[in-house]
Amino acid sequence: MRNRVFKRAAILASLVSWAFFLASTSSAQGARPFGLPFAEPPGLSTWFVSQWYGNSVTAYWNQRVLYAGGQGLHFGIDFAARCGTVVRAIGEGVVVAIDGPYGAGPHNLVLAHPNGYRSLYGHLLERPPLEIGQRFDRGDPVGLVGAPVGSTCDQAPHLHLEIRDVTMRRAYNPVHLIEADWRGLTLGLSLPGQRFVLWYGDPTLWRTPWDQPEIDFGGVARNAWQDVWAP
Numbered sequence: 685m686r687n688r689v690f691k692r693a694a695i696l697a698s699l700v701s702w703a704f705f706l707a708s709t710s711s712a713q714g715a716r717p718f719g720l721p722f723a724e725p726p727g728l729s730t731w732f733v734s735q736w737y738g739n740s741v742t743a744y745w746n747q748r749v750l751y752a753g754g755q756g757l758h759f760g761i762d763f764a765a766r767c768g769t770v771v772r773a774i775g776e777g778v779v780v781a782i783d784g785p786y787g788a789g790p791h792n793l794v795l796a797h798p799n800g801y802r803s804l805y806g807h808l809l810e811r812p813p814l815e816i817g818q819r820f821d822r823g824d825p826v827g828l829v830g831a832p833v834g835s836t837c838d839q840a841p842h843l844h845l846e847i848r849d850v851t852m853r854r855a856y857n858p859v860h861l862i863e864a865d866w867r868g869l870t871l872g873l874s875l876p877g878q879r880f881v882l883w884y885g886d887p888t889l890w891r892t893p894w895d896q897p898e899i900d901f902g903g904v905a906r907n908a909w910q911d912v913w914a915p
Contacts, residue, residue: 716863718774726869733869735762735877737857738896739907741914742877756905759855760846767837769829773820774803788844806844807832855899882913
């Protein structure tokens, strides 16, 4: 009898723990307010993550040129995609800037969202035919994928996506705010932008897509290290 009671108690405890785990997981997933900027599934012929937010190898080697304004870090996520691929709004929002002073040329777009975040879509193929104040729902088309240099869009076309605060002075890691299976979005490739620099002063610092720091534009460089492994 006593064993039976213990077994029932153990089963009940297990069920309670499992329910708590499921609730926590659902809550964590539900807390991510945004979606991906493409309607198509990821793939070599559609799109994939080519550079993570944060202290990527690409960012480290270009910290003084391309990323000096963002503390030496990559302040968005790059999605490699075919030129002309339709870019979708990651959430409900309103247009607050078109070709604003935020880099990511030749064209960029900024949407303000009701939750206080702002999303920036960079390296667009053409100036979006939109108006300031125009409203969008999540998934609505807002632009086309372009390339950062050249007029023929044959040099690394990709979407540069940022999530900033309302002041546009701080950038956040999109992996914590966009609902996605991030582990599979590099397609198993090993590009420099998909890898992170290892600093021998603290080998555990910023080693995954999930533990990258927030970025304050105009702040001092955070990765001006010499003793590193940056393959």
